[in-house]
Amino acid sequence: MTKSYDIAVIGGGPGGYMAALHAARFGKKVMLVEKDFLGGTCLNRGCIPSKTWLKNAEIIEAIELSREWGIQTDNITISLDKMKKRKDEVISRLRNGVMFLLKQGKIDVYEAEGFVEEGNIVKVVSDKKEERVQTDKIIVATGSSPSVPPIDGLDSASFYTSDTIFDIEKIPSSLTIIGGGVIGVELATIFSSLKTNVTIIEMGGRIIPTEDADASKALAKSLQKKGVQILTDAKVTSVKQNGDKTIVECLNEKGESVSVEGEALLVSVGRKPNLSAVQAVKLEQNGPFIKVNEKMETSYPNIYAVGDVIGGYQLAHAAYMEGIVAASNAAGCERKMDEKVVPRCIFTLPEVASVGLTEEEAERKGLQVKAERFDLAGNGKALVSGDTSGFIKIVYDEKYGEIIGVTMVGPHVTEMISEASSFISLEGTVEELANMIHPHPTISESFFDVARNIIDKSKK
Structure with a gap:
């Protein structure tokens, strides 16, 4: 040597x-x-x-x-x-x-x-x-x-992973996505905008299952509005190649067999x-x-x-x-x-961004917390932008008001989540946030609005 x-x-x-x-x-x-x-x-x-x-x-x-x-x-x-x-x-x-x-x-x-x-x-x-x-x-x-799961027939079928999907040779007329996590929903957003008929098959009870339940619900509603079909509580049992089509067989939450046919198949079930x-x-x-x-x-x-x-x-x-x-x-x-200060971003339309604990995680840990949500339907910039489907939610300690988690859904919220990360890192409280001046009209002022609502309610 x-x-x-x-x-x-x-x-x-x-x-x-x-x-x-x-x-x-x-x-x-x-x-x-x-x-x-x-x-x-x-x-x-x-x-x-x-x-x-x-x-x-x-x-x-x-x-x-x-x-x-x-x-x-x-x-x-x-x-x-x-x-x-x-x-x-x-x-x-x-x-x-x-x-x-x-x-x-x-x-x-x-x-x-x-x-x-x-x-x-x-x-x-x-x-x-x-x-x-x-x-x-x-x-x-x-x-x-x-990760490629051991699904019956998958090894003899044609499919993409996140490593290969960006080399796809043509826009498929239909795309089946196994997995409703971050990769799955982002690619569903891309291909649905390209007028591909997209179906997401998710084993869990909801898409993006590790994120806030309200965020999952809002994103699912947005994707469905764009024509994306979402099957939850669905277990894939087999995959079969039939000419230029791929057929995915799965069992729904009732144990009934469901068949999904697509021109292309994407497997995105983790790494x-x-x-x-x-x-x-x-x-x-x-x-x-x-x-x-x-x-x-x-x-x-x-x-x-x-x-x-x-x-x-x-x-x-x-x-x-x-x-x-x-x-x-x-x-x-x-x-x-x-x-605890690592932000998580999902670049769908609308975007989803979060940091710290979700409301469900805090409750599972036995923490005494409260949560407050502000819908972007009441935000001027969101109305101007034509996208009011989102919200901002703060999870905070009930006794001291310390912010321990934030979830955002809406346009460009991935650019805003760092403010929440800073607050959590500095052990900031909702009262301190409510005293900070935010520019108007911006989506970011909704972060202030949530805190202001919390303070106003506490005085009643």
Whole structure:
């Protein structure tokens, strides 16, 4: 072994490249190993391509709404080729940006596959050669892959996952989506705007089941208004290919058999960790994922893990902070991850954003809380925008008024949720929020309106 590094990072996604950049800022000699494209799932197959196409969906909806506002337009024509070209251009530009930052940080990037071995050694394997590198600390950021359930007949049928759907060759006339989580509802939004007949099959009692029940209800109503069919409490029993159609058989909540036929099938039922890089070391696991503490330390000395491979929220911005925390600790500067202030965003139309505990989660924990909701039907900017279907809900401690959770549904609420994150991080109260001046007319002033309503009710 002729090379040695202070810190080695395996994986070039958000958690990995952020860890590498942060470690370099501490003056450490850093290597990063990535076998695929820099940027990971988020940049190449997830957040960025989906948001690029969701912008198309937003524009299509705006054009259709404009006809009711006196703006006459011809029929919309859609070029999937141009949509894909723009998506690829955005991805390429951001990829180059990541590479520029890594070069600027003087980080050695290996286009190869990395494997952790005992003794703080990273085996680097590429098409050209294999070498072993000595390191002081290792940060594992190998990400995750789409989980494909063992459904009868699925292995012999044609289907997409979130990794492949953005390379689809034509807009399907109909699309069946197995899974009503974040990926499922975002892609339902995209394809319904492209006039595809979309059906979501969700095993749970509602879509986005980990989010606030009112948010789930509002989003379901919006999707159904756009023609999306939603089957909940539905268990998929088999998949069959019939020519150019895919038939999904499932049982509904009554135990009755339901058949859904579609030109295309998307399977989006969660993700599994990529663990091949750590098979040589016995890391303690949390279910299928690598177990870490709040410092991102694994059960093995000098090995840290961040991002999708540790489970949790599996969000790029969570991975960013996990990477910063891991790099800080690996560099000898103690830091801890605060999971309670991680915002969660769903880029549907309307958008859904939340942070902290939902009302249901707080009640399950036995906390003495109250919740207050303000509907956007009473918001001037929402009326101007023609989108009043959303709301803002605050969950707060009954005794002290401390805000412990916020859920928002409406236009561009993903741009507003950081204010709620700040409040929760700073242990802010509804009284403090009610004393803050918000600009008018904006959607954001509804956050103030909720707090004002809480204070007014408390004085009665």
